[in-house]
Amino acid sequence: VSARRAGARLVALAPALVLCGCIGILVPTGSRRDPSLEAARWLGEREAAVSRAEVLLHLGEPQFAGEQGALFVYRWHDARALGFLCVGGYYSAACTPLSIDREFDLLLHFGADGLVTETELLSGLAMGEGSGTECTKRGLCVAGTAWRLGAPQPILDEERAEPADHVLYERDAAPDDRRWAAALGGNCSLAVLPHSAGLASVIVDGRFAGFASRDGWLGVWLQPGEHEIAVLDPGASADTLGVLNARAFACAAGERVVLTQASAGPFGLASGALTAGAPPSAENARRKRRYLNAWASAGSSLAAIEDAAPTR
Amino acid sequence: VRARSPLAAALLAAVLATACATPGPPPAETLELGFLDDGATRREQVALRLGLPSRVFESDRILIYRMQWSPERGLHPVPWHQALLAAYDLVLVFDERGVLAQHALVAK
Numbered sequence: 001v002s003a004r005r006a007g008a009r010l011v012a013l014a015p016a017l018v019l020c021g022c023i024g025i026l027v028p029t030g031s032r033r034d035p036s037l038e039a040a041r042w043l044g045e046r047e048a049a050v051s052r053a054e055v056l057l058h059l060g061e062p063q064f065a066g067e068q069g070a071l072f073v074y075r076w077h078d079a080r081a082l083g084f085l086c087v088g089g090y091y092s093a094a095c096t097p098l099s100i101d102r103e104f105d106l107l108l109h110f111g112a113d114g115l116v117t118e119t120e121l122l123s124g125l126a127m128g129e130g131s132g133t134e135c136t137k138r139g140l141c142v143a144g145t146a147w148r149l150g151a152p153q154p155i156l157d158e159e160r161a162e163p164a165d166h167v168l169y170e171r172d173a174a175p176d177d178r179r180w181a182a183a184l185g186g187n188c189s190l191a192v193l194p195h196s197a198g199l200a201s202v203i204v205d206g207r208f209a210g211f212a213s214r215d216g217w218l219g220v221w222l223q224p225g226e227h228e229i230a231v232l233d234p235g236a237s238a239d240t241l242g243v244l245n246a247r248a249f250a251c252a253a254g255e256r257v258v259l260t261q262a263s264a265g266p267f268g269l270a271s272g273a274l275t276a277g278a279p280p281s282a283e284n285a286r287r288k289r290r291y292l293n294a295w296a297s298a299g300s301s302l303a304a305i306e307d308a309a310p311t312r
Numbered sequence: 313v314r315a316r317s318p319l320a321a322a323l324l325a326a327v328l329a330t331a332c333a334t335p336g337p338p339p340a341e342t343l344e345l346g347f348l349d350d351g352a353t354r355r356e357q358v359a360l361r362l363g364l365p366s367r368v369f370e371s372d373r374i375l376i377y378r379m380q381w382s383p384e385r386g387l388h389p390v391p392w393h394q395a396l397l398a399a400y401d402l403v404l405v406f407d408e409r410g411v412l413a414q415h416a417l418v419a420k
Binding site for chain 1: 419
């Protein structure tokens, strides 16, 4: 068989392999929904005299604005690859998006005159439910998590609609386990890890608690007792609330409850059951990465991976 | 001749895959914002036209509206509970008299 003919056969075989779900596709992606590169260049060139208004006019709304507007955070995703990892059988096939991103958090500090006084860039590899924690030289830290302090607020609270996928805190308040346990006091904590690749809405006790995804879990502090939770996938109707994947759970004072959502459909968008799972942590993210790799090679199902995920 | 058939199959698969793609929103610079006139439009006019802003800065001097575009409605604000659907940020900067000084439509 000549090399040319073998190449032609390979070209013909590739779509068939893809359609039957035997291999993953790696497709380079751009920086959709991120500030443009032109805006970043503009900022770099004019850093000394940039006002808050100019920043907003060029970069748009920041992902995070704190300290009465004295701090903006913009997040860039440098997606190295985005693929659909598919596993097929004779009669069915299931696919799930798989991305490997490098995230950059650009922190802009403003002075009382509304001008940028300092810029800082944090970066980290984002995959799985934890992307690590970095602290700036001023002692401000960014965690790749979505902890929200306090009980869920009413669904009409617009502030709760902000898709915060990470949280800023002072270095001394780093949320390690000991501090969380102490800070919990008489409350309990709930960590939710949906299966959705996009941001899913988490509803606790009939109230919107926040957004979460497979890449960013949501943490909520609750009063001890019986609670109800539902996860609404992107684009899902509110009519499905309490029907598809709602479940009750109980948490005791000082307890940390972790719920993960199993895959129940293609592309990770269909709602699945919420089950008790592994606590979201950096170590667990590494474990999940290993399991995903193992899955890719062994062709097992995601549900099996989640079942096999170790608990701490 | 035999080599052409596999290539045609590959081409067909590529065409089918392309056909599944949905077009994205139009570039921000192509969208018209005719009702906004720097130096003339007042904040009240904007509020009457677009409703409550998604975010405000500097004591309401800077307003941000999350926007999306559709062939039927053109450019329009996104309700807060559908914030993730927004494709653009409309940034409006007013002067101390409440008159629009600068504006920009920033693609997300």
